[in-house]
Amino acid sequence: MRVTLFEEPLLETTRQLTQRTWAETSYRMQALRDNPECAKNEYDNLLDSRDPGLSATPTFDINDDISAPFVNTAKPAMAVLREQGVNGQVEMAWAFDKAGFEAVDVHMSDILEGRVSLDAFKGLVACGGFSYGDVLGAGGGWAKSVLFNERAQEQFAAFLPVMIASHWASATAARCCRS
The missing domain is CATH 1.10.287 (Helix Hairpins)
Structure with missing residues (x-):
């Protein structure tokens, strides 16, 4: 080099x-x-x-539309939720897009300030890796941003039955919203 x-x-x-x-x-x-x-x-x-190093050899064609036989022509809207400092949201959106969803980038501030409503979505995935600088208790901090905001708390409570949690921070948020 x-x-x-x-x-x-x-x-x-x-x-x-x-x-x-x-x-x-x-x-x-x-x-x-x-x-x-x-x-x-x-x-x-x-x-x-x-x-x-690490390498992968797929045993399938990654360009095949594997969702075609299972999904109608309509693409269900999937909220890809993120917070300050998270990572993985681009890959998560890609995965849902490949699975036949319309992945929509949603920042927590969009929900807290009422710019986006969760009732517009059929599903939600929370990308929590490294939220809030990955400090100890970051998931709890994210959960409290929902718990201490009436609008967000109501939306998550109504949406929780279909919520998919990813990473530790968002899993903590999901547990806190239930109690």
Whole structure:
């Protein structure tokens, strides 16, 4: 691997050494938390240029419309709910789109401020990974944003029977809304 600026070399190294440098902090933490020998083996494997890493070979055509035999021409609207700092909402929307739904991006502020109503949707999925900076209790914080907002609380209470929860933060929100 070679990085240049105006044809002057700035860095010359290998992918393996760059990846190993990047992974060193994670390796040290893993060695403290888990089996140190296993952590070292995994860290050393980064130097193996023949190791392809994680890879998948689908046994089906990913372009096939697998929902066609099961879904009418109408696409049910699916709210893809997110909050500050979440991740995975793009992949979640893609998955529902591939399954024959119309995935709609809905931010919690849309519900809290009344710009979006959950009754417009046939389903809801909450993408909660890393909400609120992934701080301890982030799921509880998200749940409280529903519990302490009358409009949101009413909408979630009415919608809960069809709600799908994803990740720990939104699962916590779903549990809090039931009680």
